[in-house]
Amino acid sequence: MSTRSRKEDDLMRIHVPGVITSRSPLGQNLATAITAGLNIDIEEEALDWQIDHHEAKLSHDESNMIVSVADSVAPGLLPHRLVLTTDLPVGVGLGGSNAATLAGIMLADQLADLHLSETQIIETALGYEPFPAALHAALHGGMQTYDPRTERLERQAVQALQWVIYTPDQFVEASVPSHYTEQNVNAADYARFTKALAKADDNYLRNHLPLEPLRTQVTPEYFPQAEMVNRAVIQCGGYGCFVAGNGPALVCLAPIRSTRFVELLKHSLSAGQLLVTDVDTTGATIS
Incomplete structure (x- = not known):
């Protein structure tokens, strides 16, 4: 995960890629990050949460998954206006909820100055999403494999296709x-x-x-x-x-x-x- 420090009144963008997994029990431990993903621009403070976007299936208020995850990670966050843009189709199996979960945790980390490590981000995300390989792929990129027997995670090389x-x-x-x-x-x-x-x-x-x-x-x-x-x-x-x-x-x-x-x-x-x-x-x- 690539980050930069946040300064007061500094606009910031969070980007999380989508993830491809295979649905079989073996394949859920094999995940690949893709260039399609979601972006969250953190705008000005607001009286209530406002998420601007053009996705018919997503809400615009605090019930939006990104905000609800952020608020559960850091209760009492000061509401902001957020701008959500995405080229990731919703609800088709491309890791949208996986991306939204990580975006919510990263949003809470920035707004509440939690200074979460990557390990802490993954541990927190596993409370919402069940597959370590998918979370690691979205956070670190590339293809990730996870062995549930040894709990070993490994990044795999992928040639151009x-x-x-x-x-x-x-x-x-x-x-x-x-x-x-x-x-x-x-x-x-x-x-x-x-x-x-x-x-x-x-x-x-x-x-x-x-x-x-x-x-x-x-x-x-x-x-x-x-x-x-x-x-x-x-x-x-x-x-x-x-x-x-x-x-x-x-x-x-x-x-x-x-x-x-x-x-x-x-x-x-x-x-x-x-x-x-x-x-x-x-x-x-x-x-």
Whole structure:
């Protein structure tokens, strides 16, 4: 996390990236920060909390998750006007609540002069969000893996690939199953996957993405659409796609050399939205 000291009456911006995770129990311990994220500009003091933004699903007052987290971390904070800007789609599985939690803790840290260490920020955030890898990825950037048996966290290298997020225009009631009926991968599979990303191993990614069949990742109602996107990704020169978090966003990967991949994919898909992103190697910042 990159920070600078805050002076009185000094305007400040908090940035927290979104995070991609795989939804399987193994994959929840594998998280990658992306360049899409949220920004909070701390403006002037106010009588009540006011959060200016253009997101229909988010509140503008103290019930906003960022403010509620901040107030629980440092009760009695002096209200401010905040300006929220984001290119992170809300509620699609890209770590929005993870980012909002960290932004709230960092907001409390700045306004109450708590001087929290990065370890304290993570420990506090685990009271709201359950996955250490996702929190560390958002705070530090890059790809983070977490071994729950040893509680060991490790940052993984990631070579340049094209990362494109697909979100449907209309969501099915449930895009992912409430639980998995079968496990098709193990820890060794994920180890090979992270090594393939580290080397941009074209042969491995071409033959093993997604690690788990889409049919087991999504509900029967969402599968036809998800499979259509996956086929389009492959036809346009990509490797394939997998569900991000609790969905319905699909993460589409392609090699750098497929220079027309995004253009071709846009023409191939008649519905849905595409967000071109990349791995965020910096993590959360205060500027």
